[in-house]
Amino acid sequence: MNEALVTDGITHDVTTDSASINGETILEAEDLSVFYGETRALNHVSMTIPERQVTAIIGPSGCGKSTFLRSINRMNDLISSCRVEGELRFRGKNIYDTDVDPVALRRAIGMVFQRPNPFPKSIYDNVAYGLKIQGIEDNMDHRVEQALRRAALWDEVADDLSKSGLDLSGGQQQRLCIARAIAPDPEVILMDEPASALDPVATAQIEDLIEELAEQYTVVIVTHNMQQAARISDLTAVFLTGGELVEVGPTAQIFGNPENQRVEDYITGKFG
Amino acid sequence: MSHRESADLAFETTENLRRKRLIGRIFVAICLISASIGVIALIVLLLDVIYEAWGWLNLTFLTSPPSQLIEDYLPGARGAGIFPALIGSILLIALTAIFTIFLGVGAAVYLEEYAPENRWTSLIEANIANLAAVPSIVYGLLGLALFVRAIQLGSSLIAGALTLTLLILPIVIVASQEAIRAVPDSRRQAAYGVGATQWEVIRDVVLPAALPGIMTGTILSLSRAIGETAPILMIGAATTMFRPPITDGPGGIPIPDLFGPFSAMPMQIFDWATLPQAGFQHIAAAGIVVLLAVLLSMNALAIYIRYRYETKV
Ligand SMILES: Nc1ncnc2c1ncn2[C@@H]1O[C@H](COP(=O)(O)OP(=O)(O)O)[C@@H](O)[C@H]1O
Ligand SMILES: [Mg+2]
Numbered sequence: 001m002n003e004a005l006v007t008d009g010i011t012h013d014v015t016t017d018s019a020s021i022n023g024e025t026i027l028e029a030e031d032l033s034v035f036y037g038e039t040r041a042l043n044h045v046s047m048t049i050p051e052r053q054v055t056a057i058i059g060p061s062g063c064g065k066s067t068f069l070r071s072i073n074r075m076n077d078l079i080s081s082c083r084v085e086g087e088l089r090f091r092g093k094n095i096y097d098t099d100v101d102p103v104a105l106r107r108a109i110g111m112v113f114q115r116p117n118p119f120p121k122s123i124y125d126n127v128a129y130g131l132k133i134q135g136i137e138d139n140m141d142h143r144v145e146q147a148l149r150r151a152a153l154w155d156e157v158a159d160d161l162s163k164s165g166l167d168l169s170g171g172q173q174q175r176l177c178i179a180r181a182i183a184p185d186p187e188v189i190l191m192d193e194p195a196s197a198l199d200p201v202a203t204a205q206i207e208d209l210i211e212e213l214a215e216q217y218t219v220v221i222v223t224h225n226m227q228q229a230a231r232i233s234d235l236t237a238v239f240l241t242g243g244e245l246v247e248v249g250p251t252a253q254i255f256g257n258p259e260n261q262r263v264e265d266y267i268t269g270k271f272g
Numbered sequence: 273m274s275h276r277e278s279a280d281l282a283f284e285t286t287e288n289l290r291r292k293r294l295i296g297r298i299f300v301a302i303c304l305i306s307a308s309i310g311v312i313a314l315i316v317l318l319l320d321v322i323y324e325a326w327g328w329l330n331l332t333f334l335t336s337p338p339s340q341l342i343e344d345y346l347p348g349a350r351g352a353g354i355f356p357a358l359i360g361s362i363l364l365i366a367l368t369a370i371f372t373i374f375l376g377v378g379a380a381v382y383l384e385e386y387a388p389e390n391r392w393t394s395l396i397e398a399n400i401a402n403l404a405a406v407p408s409i410v411y412g413l414l415g416l417a418l419f420v421r422a423i424q425l426g427s428s429l430i431a432g433a434l435t436l437t438l439l440i441l442p443i444v445i446v447a448s449q450e451a452i453r454a455v456p457d458s459r460r461q462a463a464y465g466v467g468a469t470q471w472e473v474i475r476d477v478v479l480p481a482a483l484p485g486i487m488t489g490t491i492l493s494l495s496r497a498i499g500e501t502a503p504i505l506m507i508g509a510a511t512t513m514f515r516p517p518i519t520d521g522p523g524g525i526p527i528p529d530l531f532g533p534f535s536a537m538p539m540q541i542f543d544w545a546t547l548p549q550a551g552f553q554h555i556a557a558a559g560i561v562v563l564l565a566v567l568l569s570m571n572a573l574a575i576y577i578r579y580r581y582e583t584k585v
Contacts, residue, residue, distance in 0.1 A: 078464060080389060107467035117458040119477065129476070130466030180466060 023050030026188065026218050027072060031086035034067050034076065034243070041067040042243040044086070049235070054210060054219045056229035056251065059239035060266070065222040066114075067243070069190050072220065073109040074102040090188075107134055109188040110181035115197050116173035118165030118180070123148075123157050126165045126176055130184040143183060150216075151179035152209050171202025178209065182217065189213060191221040195228070207232050226267060230255050238263045321564070324557035333558055334358065337514040338540060342551040354559050357540035359516035360429070360509075361566065363528045364536055365498050367433035369490065372444050375437065377479075377486055380448030385474055397449075404442035411439040412506025420507050427508035429517045429534040435503050440493035447489025451482040484581035491574035495567045501538035510535040511543035537563045 027049035034042040041064045049055045057065045067076065074095060076082040087094045095105055110130075118126050127144045136143070144161070148154040153175040157163070165176050174194055181189055191210070195203040210232050213219055223229050229236055230251060237248040240262055247260045258264045332351040339345065339352035379400075387393045415435025425431040455478050463473045513535035521527035537559060544556040 073465070075461065075464065078461075103467050103469050106465060111461075111465035113458060113461060113465070115458060117456075117462045119459060119462065120481070129463070133463075133466060133468050133472055133476075177462070180462070184466060 023053050025049065026051040026091060027220070028089040028092075029068075029071075029086070030089070032068075032071065032088055033085040034064070034071055035083045035085075036079065037081040040243055042071070045239075045243070045245045047237055047245055047248045049218065049220060051218050052214055052216070053234040054214045054221060054232055055235040055237065056233035057220065057222045057237050057239060058224065058226060058229045060241060061224065063239040063241050064243035065224075065239055066192050068239070069111075069192050069220060069222050072188070072190055073106050073111055074100075075106075075111065077102050107184060108186050109190060110184070110186040112174070112177050112181050112189065112191040112194045114193045116170060116177050118168070118173050118176050120164065120166055122162045123165050123168070123176060124161040127179045127183050130180055134184050136184065147179040147183035148176075150182055150213070151175045152205065152212075153179055169202070171198050171205060174198060174202070174206060175209065178206075178213075182213070186217065188218040188220065191219065193222050193224060196224065203228075226255075238266065240266065318564075321557050321560050324554050325561045328554045329558040329561055334562065338512055338544075340547070342549050342555070345551075345555055354537065354540060354562055356513040356516040357535045357537045357559075358562060358566075359518065360513065360534040361498055361536040361538075361563075363429060363517060364432050364436065364504075364534065365494050367430065367528070367530075368436040368440070368497055369494055371433060371437040372440055372490060372493070373486075376441055376444030376490065377448050379441075379445045380452055380486075381474060381478070383445070384449050384452040385470070385478065400442050400445050404446060407502075408439055408500050409502040409506060411435060412503035414438060415503060415507045425531065427510070427533055428531045429528060430530040431507050432504050432509055432534060432536070435507050436497045436500065439500065439503055440497050443493045443496075444486075444490050447493070448482070448486045451485025451489065452478055454485065455481040484577055488574045488578045491570055491577070495570040495574070498536075498567055498570070499538060499563060501542060504536055504539060505542075509533075509539050511539050537566075 025048045028047075030046050032042055032045045033040060043064075045068065057068060059065055070076045071084060071088060072090075072095075076084065084096055088096060090105070090109070093100070095102075107130075119129060121129070124144055127147050128140055131137075131140065131143055145154060145158075148157065153172060156172060157168070157176075165173065168176060174197075178189075178194075194210075195206045198206065207228060210219055210221065214234075221229075221233065233251045235248065236251045236254040238246050238254060238258075238260075240246045247254060247258055247263045249259075254263065255267060258267060327347075328345060330347065332347075333345070333353035335355050336351040336353035337356055338354065339350070341352075344350045344352035383393065383397060387396075412435060415431060415438065419425045419431040419434045420427060425434075459477050459481070460473050463477045468476065510533050513533065517529045517532050517534040518526045519529035519532065541556050541559040541563065544552050544559060
């Protein structure tokens with residue numbers, strides 16, 4: 001898998017860490033700091049993310065949740081003022097090594113954004129876009145159907161795949177975006193508050209979907225909704241102001257019996 | 273203050289309110305008059321030109337070369353008209369369109385999508401906006417020095433098109449930049465998120481969404497260029513040509529004569545207007561009607577494109 005990330009074919013030693021709960025570590029941040037110009041948005045973050053689990057990132061607004069997520073698939077590269085220090089390893093390979101091509105990396109790590117952002121194209125073309133870009137041409141119809149089924153959207157759109165993605169409801173659009181992200185079969189799916197723009201029914205559908213997705217994919221989800229994190233995640237990381245990772249652990253433990261007083265205050269609603 | 277008499281609750285129109293309403297009505301009247309003056313002036317102008325041209329404008333006028341004799345323009349006579357200048361203008365605009373689309377869109381894409389955000393880039397952007405305000409005769413001088421003399425294209429069709437390209441390029445660049453900037457960033461991110469390269473994002477996301485805006489901006493600039501007289505006068509376009517700038521290509525197919533002399537409608541109209549013989553003001557008016565018809569069709573096309581595509585994005 002590592003070869004896919006590396007444009008010149010060099011691979012590095014794979015070191016796995018077993019600090020995580022039930023599952024191989026797939027992602028590992030070590031001393032990760034991110035700056036926008038002079039402003040520090042992440043402050044020496046170290047954590048491991050296990051494979052095929054849902055890891056929730058929670059914390060008050062502006063604490064660096066989105067920044068952390070964007071540093072996993074190097075979407076931060078698109079922000080010219082952004083600078084990264086420390087390491088972020090994907091299956092042991094530091095993705096900030098100079099031989100990693102961010103475009104190749106994003107093919108292995110899909111992303112779903114806060115607001116549904118389908119292309120102004122048909123449902124079919126939306127899902128097929130990632131596949132076409134990645135040069136996957138065979139079995140296109142089957143792959144599109146598979147992705148729509150996994151995103152729990154197939155039954156609602158199967159009769160007219162030529163309809164514009166923009167003509168769907170908000171919740172359907174977000175599931176279309178999920179289908180688009182999983183169609184090329186990435187290993188990790190990053191979701192940045194994917195339900196924050198949706199109504200409660202659509203939110204519940206997305207939550208169910210996320211739990212199903214975790215059977216095949218590693219899901220890292222940012223949410224400001226603590227009940228949501230408690231419901232769907234296996235592991236929870238709590239960031240607090242200043243881009244600091246204050247506590248990370250099994251979700252039941254974080255919500256039941258956090259070690260850190262500030263985390264307890266945040267979770268019980270004393271601030272944030 | 274606790275209990276008011278109902279008489280205190282005054283809902284009648286007060287003197288103060290009456291005065292404010294009056295000011296409001298006067299303001300509306302002023303705005304209406306301002307709007308009408310512009311529209312009425314335009315309509316009067318159009319009616320006057322059409323009245324002057326009436327009876328002189330017919331199909332023969334569109335398909336015949338000009339003449340110095342007013343009799344030739346009369347119905348049933350030998351036939352004279354605007355043909356070479358009409359074809360000259362159309363070819364001139366078509367060539368200008370090709371040059372501006374490539375240069376304008378290229379520059380706008382570079383400035384918006386690739387250029388680093390530094391002082392150089394903002395200096396360049398500010399100056400492009402300034403260039404849009406430079407009088408057209410200055411571009412004529414530049415075209416004369418650069419294309420006619422330095423590159424030795426002579427007073428040719430291609431020199432004219434390149435000069436008009438310089439003239440409208442700043443406007444096209446600014447309009448294209450605006451269209452590109454209006455493409456929501458979330459859509460670029462969606463494409464990057466599935467592993468698109470920057471070129472793929474521009475090709476698949478940015479350009480399709482920006483194209484209607486780019487096209488309307490370009491067509492509106494071209495319709496400005498088609499009426500320009502000063503720049504093509506400077507580079508030495510002919511006032512009167514008896515043949516359109518067309519030559520035989522391979523196999524006898526007619527192709528534009530890029531390096532030959534040309535005339536354009538504004539030049540031809542100017543020539544007619546300065547002829548002393550009585551009656552030529554009608555011929556000039558007929559020429560103006562043809563020029564306006566071409567110009568308004570281009571604007572209509574721009575409006576159609578905007579209406580057709582912008583509602584969908
Ligand atoms: N593109 C950017 N440029 C400059 N500063 C940014 C940018 N994006 C985020 N920040 C700053 O980084 C900090 C963390 O932001 P973010 O990661 O978006 O927080 P969260 O997602 O937790 O609300 C904030 O102080 C924010 O102002
Ligand atoms: Mg955020």
